[in-house]
Amino acid sequence: MHTKLIDAVTLSRHLEDPNWVILDCRHDLMNPNAGLDSFAIGHIAGAQFANVDTDLSGAKIGADGKFQGRHPLPGRAAFIETLRGWGISDDTQVVAYDAHGGMFAARLWWLLRWVGHPAVAVLDGGLVAWQAAGLPMVTHAERRTPGSIGERASLVSTVNADEVLANLESQERTVVDARAADRYRGENETIDPVGGHIPGAKNRFFKDNLTPEGRFKDAAQLKADFAPLFADPAKAIMQCGSGVTACHNLLALEVAGLPGAALYPGSWSEWVGDTTRPVATGAQP
Structure with missing residues (x-):
């Protein structure tokens, strides 16, 4: 189980592993479309796109009508459904990456721990390290069979x-x-x-x-x-x-x-x- 960081060569050995899910978290705070546009140009084989604004965040206005910030946490149940849609189950190894030193991938790493899933790691060095190692990129997107991850006790803490x-x-x-x-x-x-x-x-x-x-x-x-x-x-x-x-x-x-x-x-x-x-x-x- 990888729970913090993973290197590019190790990840490359698991691209065909059905129990591994790779998520591309590229994003630009000033250009919301930049991540998906970059994903379409090229990404790690088997990767799916995780949108920071929608998949990894919730409504900016809470049920009480108060502003919760630019990227409030998603609802736990909704996030679990998103994870299932990416093919994640309780025993899935998840790897998140971006092209920004882990700036956005770390958000997904933390969110998975928030719903009790420890088997999640960030690609150390991100897409830059992947390309520096001479590893291939693809342009076609893939869909996974839905997973069955369930919510478990959180591995992290928050304050309001x-x-x-x-x-x-x-x-x-x-x-x-x-x-x-x-x-x-x-x-x-x-x-x-x-x-x-x-x-x-x-x-x-x-x-x-x-x-x-x-x-x-x-x-x-x-x-x-x-x-x-x-x-x-x-x-x-x-x-x-x-x-x-x-x-x-x-x-x-x-x-x-x-x-x-x-x-x-x-x-x-x-x-x-x-x-x-x-x-x-x-x-x-």
Whole structure:
């Protein structure tokens, strides 16, 4: 069972394995059609396309009428049906990839763990590593026989906006923001019309988890990188712009042997949807 990362050569040996499902998670936050367009041009044989906006996210407005962020979690039952449609069962090995260092694939990795499925890994280095290894691409899409995955106990934890707000007073947990430094400081209005960060949050840009080649750093280096941010991952909360790239930090923590951090799914986009919530700007404290 692969539960964190998998390399391109190992994946290539399982392209014909009926018990393996490969999902292409390519996406562009500024161009919603870019992922599917790229998939049509070429993808790993047997891969199916997972749409970040629709398959891996839910309705932006909740049942209570409140804004839940740009990429709120999908309904659990609906997500289970999506997984079944991709041919995933309880014993299926799932591999997710993208072309962005795992930026979007990590969201699918986390969601599968959210519904209790441990056999999911991210292709280390993504499509870049696949092509660098001289491995083939195809243009035809395939459909799988529906799977039978069932919902099991979650392997991850989450917090909501109220809990993050209460933490501003208690300071029991450390909030870590996965966005780029300019967004964290409040200097990128193109992506974040309301700029800044949750007061007290620390900044750990998700791309800092990667080597210059776009692969995850080794466990020892990641552990050293996260050490200045918090002492106990079980008392850490990962967030970002909309709950997507925060999952990259969560995967990096697992690779580092530091499990237990929670995800704030709504993240910054939900946080600033309520103007009564406080906002900080500037450099990391």
